[in-house]
Amino acid sequence: MTDPNRSPITLLGTGAMGTALGRAWLAAGHPVTVWNRTAARAQPLAAEGATVAATAAEAVAASRLVVACLLDDTSVGKALDTADLTGRDLVNLTTGTPADGRARAAWATGRGARFLDGGIMAVPPMIGAPDSGAYVFYSGSAELFEEHRDALAVPAGTVYVGTDPGFAALHDVALLSGMYGMFAGIAHAFALIRGEDIAPKEFAPLLVSWLGAMAPMALQTAEQLESGDYRTGVASHLAMQVAGSATLLRTAEEQGVDAGLLTPVLDLMRRRLADGHGDEGTTGLVDLLRAG
CATH class of the missing domain: 3.40.50.720 (NAD(P)-binding Rossmann-like Domain)
Structure with a gap:
């Protein structure tokens, strides 16, 4: 009524x-x-x-x-x-x-x-x-x-x-874009264990917990973007992450998994490292994306 x-x-x-x-x-x-x-x-x-x-x-x-x-x-x-x-x-x-x-x-x-x-x-x-x-x-x-x-x-x-008037759509799409990036990681993770003697339902809580622990990195990224200092608070610098990424790619190859969901971000990390930013975290990828 x-x-x-x-x-x-x-x-x-x-x-x-x-x-x-x-x-x-x-x-x-x-x-x-x-x-x-x-x-x-x-x-x-x-x-x-x-x-x-x-x-x-x-x-x-x-x-x-x-x-x-x-x-x-x-x-x-x-x-x-x-x-x-x-x-x-x-x-x-x-x-x-x-x-x-x-x-x-x-x-x-x-x-x-x-x-x-x-x-x-x-x-x-x-x-x-x-x-x-x-x-x-x-x-x-x-x-x-x-x-x-x-x-x-x-x-x-x-x-x-x-x-x-454009800010509502911009906030909407920015959050959705972050969501789809997460979906890509989830799909790749499950593809790696698919076919092994690992139950997806047992693996899923581990994945949820890990992603939840990593999500606050967005807060550090925001602080670094506002300060302009991409080094403060970095626990795993870019040089270390790029070196370790080879293991991710070899594992995907061994498991017969297409690494196409990973390679774009890994390519950006290598580009940033080649530009001399090995002591930073991944915040500099934002600048690479903005530069095109």
């Missing part, structure tokens, strides 16, 4: 994530108007009390706060092409790049709307689930964020990262 004290919300996009967002707002009593290009996909939310608009423009007219959760940035532009955004607060939770966020902010502002971009750090089952750890990065209009903070916090936690 909707609560008259809760702000109305328009939701554009009722895919898996959009439906999860809409369900959380409905459960909290917000009047929700939804639109989806394929109308049938909006019916589950209609059954829970949402109003289904025939067009995106009609949906936008229903609420000051408009949340887009569509396929991509192009879809956002197409959906809102004929909508009157004057006086609207547009929150874009569609996955995109920092450049997408900045361009869409300029586009929305030019059409009379305030704009906030978002990066969702969750999968749909985490949305609206207490203590799931789900949160959303937001960047753009600080005034919009403060005014709608409570409503935005209903589906997931909120983390405002600045007025630059």
Whole structure:
């Protein structure tokens, strides 16, 4: 049942994530108007009390706060092409790049709307689930964020990262990139033991514990990047790590494992060492990546 004290919300996009967002707002009593290009996909939310608009423009007219959760940035532009955004607060939770966020902010502002971009750090089952750890990065209009903070916090936690509209996507992609690097290491580790008399379920806790112990290295990397001193606190310097990397490659060869997930980072380490930075840790790889 909707609560008259809760702000109305328009939701554009009722895919898996959009439906999860809409369900959380409905459960909290917000009047929700939804639109989806394929109308049938909006019916589950209609059954829970949402109003289904025939067009995106009609949906936008229903609420000051408009949340887009569509396929991509192009879809956002197409959906809102004929909508009157004057006086609207547009929150874009569609996955995109920092450049997408900045361009869409300029586009929305030019059409009379305030704009906030978002990066969702969750999968749909985490949305609206207490203590799931789900949160959303937001960047753009600080005034919009403060005014709608409570409503935005209903589906997931909120983390405002600045007025630059590209920062939410940048934080999102940076964390996801770190995640995929970890996934690569996990895949390689399991490939090494695959086919041996080592049970994956017995090996997995060892891997989780080791990765957990290594993760705080990110804090040291941040300190070194800010200080400009890449030597302080280094326990295993680059020269030692490069020398030891030969064992990693030989072991992969012996186990019949493609080392393609390891060689890019090992190549960067050798380049940094060749440039005379053997007494550093791996923070200098950041500079190599920035240099191209």
